Amino acid sequence: MRFLSSLLASILGTLIAIGLVFLFLFLFLMGLATAVEQPPAIRSGSVLVIRLSGPIPEVVSPDPLSRLLLEEPPYGLHDLTHALKKAAADRRIEAVWLRLQNPQLSWASLEEVRTALVDFRASGKLLIASCEDFGMDEATYFLASAADSVFAGPESFFEFNGFYLTAEFYKRLLDKLEVEAQVVRAGAFKSAGEPFVREHLSEENRLQLQALLDAYNRRFLETVAEARGLSVEDVNRLATEQLLLSAEEAVQAGLLDGLRDAGQIERMLKTHLGYGPDEKLRRVSLRQYARVPDREAGLPTGNEGEIAVVYAVGTIVPGKSQQEPVPVPxxxxxxxxxxxxxxxxxxxxxxxxxKAVVLRINSPGGSAAASEAMWQAIRRTAEEKPVIVSMGDVAASGGYWISTAADTIVADPLTITGSIGVIGMLLNAGGLFENKIGITYDLLRTSPYADMFSGLVPPEPYEVERLQQTIMATYRTFLQKVSQARGLPVDSVDAIGGGRVWIGETAHRIGLVDVLGGLDRAIAIAAEKAGLAPGTYRIRVLPRPRMFAERLAEQLEARAVQTWRNLTASPATRMLEAYRPALDRLRLLHGTPLARMWPEVSVR
Structure with missing residues (x-):
């Protein structure tokens, strides 16, 4: 008995000790993260150094531990554009050095960042862009061309050869999995179902995607030509005839101002800003500068109210959002x-x-039913407060559906929007279960069509016909919403709908969008409609980004569940678990109306 008591006491003491160690470690990390996140001291004559590398999310968690331990990006898209706005007003910041290291942004986000760079340059302060040894492609150069001077490292790569678009198809993958797909659609251009039943683009889809690609190319050529003092024809000739592939060739063509490494650019900045020969360049990183309060930088601030920026990012589904990307094609x-x-x-x-709401949409759509539920909530909000939509990279199909509940729609000129159409899909995964996983089923029915949505048998022709009727009814609802919101006849909406995607500037011209601009423009409109003067309000980000402790608890719980399943599951069950993510996502597509655009448009 004494032995058991001693053993229990020993175990309890060990657990308490481990808990205390974790507690002290947590407090230490919290203190370290808080110290790192303190606003920096900015000295006169400073240079804001902006390193753009990899993806930049729409919004990031303000939790310092998330940034320290989970390698979360230190700033989001709006943090970047707002930092440039602060730097333009901050007398202590005399220049911005944009160091480009293969940033990964879609074209609407590139346009939004470039607009912020142009606005900074309009303040009269120096803006330098460089890529050093990372090289440049068209997307990187699109940003760099906003600068007073653009430099690349000696011998660096410079890709200037036009744009291409890739579209993925999954029919062969489904064939290997022995999953059959039957797709119905409303709208000749509604191409979201094509990847599941085709191996190449349809003519309608090829037409709309080529128009999208041409619009990006036209915007790029016009922007570069204006920035570099060249004609559009000359810039186009460089891309189509000369095939520039080195920085030295870009200098000769007038696209770059010289070949300089980081040390040479730093010496140039010191000379321009009047530094002494022995003085070090006073730098401040974007990560540091994002923490500088607006008032300290010279921007007016107030506390008369708040504008809520509500982020709607991702594929629209019923239930709760899932922030971590799902690695399923x-x-x-x-x-x-x-x-x-x-x-x-x-x-x-x-x-x-x-006092007002800005709904920031970056979504290709998804479930029509979930889109309608969101629409109803947006409409309830708009009945009491101004609601302004700000479209990001994509706000199409269901993403456009929910936009119609707002008072005003603001889109970037390069936003992908429209795709007013609906699809439905019936899947037969019987072969996957029987031949790949080893699970067979025997079905009993009370009526001939009871197993229509089982996903285990091929659909009958009448079942496909009934689904088509449901899809058309949902499409008519979509048309009515757009018609009422935009003040257009239903026939006119159908003519520009039909599932066709539009670029933001074209959507503005045909009446689907009210104003061209980015998130800052939408916030300004919301403030005006709410009667808030510039600098008198604060921004509240919703939904509240999750803190480190919340994310850690979720990950630990998921890891524990997965470990238990691996220990207790049979080989057949483990194989089923391997297919579960794909099956769960396929279930979202099966037998339900979807207001969803093409899964991904990748322009390079």
Whole structure:
């Protein structure tokens, strides 16, 4: 008995000791992260150094531990553009050095960042862009061309050869998995189902995607020509005839101002800013500068109210949002859950501090039912407060559906939008279960069509016909919403709908968008409609980004569940678990109306 008591006491003491160690470690990391996140001291004559590398998300967590331990990006897209706005007003910042290291941004985000760079340059301060030894492609150069001077490292690569678009098809993958897909659609251009039943683009899809690609190319040529003092024809000739592939060739063509490494650029900045020969360049990173308060930088601030920026990012699904991307082809990425967005909108609607709402949409759409639930919540909010939509890289299909509930739609000129159409899909995964996993089923029915949505048998012709009728009814609802919101006849909406995607500037011209601009433009419109003067309000980000402790708890719980399954599951069950992510996502597509655009448009 004494032995058991001693053993229990020993175990308890060990657990307490381990808990205390973790507690002290947590407190230490919290203190370290807080110290790192303190606003920096900015001295006169400083240079804001902006290193753009990899993806830049729409929004990031303000939690310092997330940034320290989870390698989360230190700033989001709006943090970047707002930092440039602060730097333009901050007398202590005399120049910006844009160091480009293969940033990965879609074209609407590139346009938004470039607009912020142009606005900074209009303040009269120096803007330098360089890529050093990382090289440049068209997307990188699109940003760099906003600068007073653009430099590349000696012998660096410079890709200037036009654009191409890739579209993925999954029919052969489904064939290997022995999954059959039957797709119905409303709209000749509604191509979201093509990857599952085709191996190449349809003529309608080829037409609309080529128009999209041509629009990007035209915008790029016009922008570069204006920035470098060249004609559009000359810039186009460089891309189509000369095939520039080195920085030295770009200098000779007038696209670059010289070949310089980082040390040479630093000496140039010191000379321009009047530094002494022995003085070090006073740098401040974007990560540091993002923490500088607006008032300290010279921007007016106030506390008369708040504008809620509600982020709607990802594929629209019922339920809660899933922030971590799902690594499944054609179905991966972030999930925008209707419950999560509705809760965020309700918080904004019920808060007395929030005077207006900006709904920032970056979504290709998804479930039509979930889109409608979101639409209803946006409409309830718009009945009490101004609601302005800001379209990011893509706000199409279901992403456009929910936009129609707002008072005003603001889109970037390069936003992908429209895709007013609906698809439906019936899947037969019987072969996958029987031949790949080893699970067979025997079905009993009370009526001939009871197993229509089982996903285990091929659909009958009448079942496909009935699904088509449902899809057309959903499409008519979509048309009515757009018609009422945009003040257009239903026939006119159908003519520009039909599932066709449009670029933002074209959508503005045909009446689908009210204003061209980025998130800052939408916030300014929201403030004006709410009667808030510039500099008198604050921004509230919704849904609230998750903190480190919340994300850690979720990951630990998921890891524990997965470990237990691996220990206790049979080989057949483990094989089924391997297919579960794909099966879960396929279930979202099966037998339900989808307001979803093409899974991904990749322009390079």
């Amino acid at each position: 054609f179905l991966g990425g972030r999930m925008l859950g209707s419950e999560t967005l509705i809760a965020a909108l309700e918080e904004a609607r019920q808060s007395e501090r929030v």
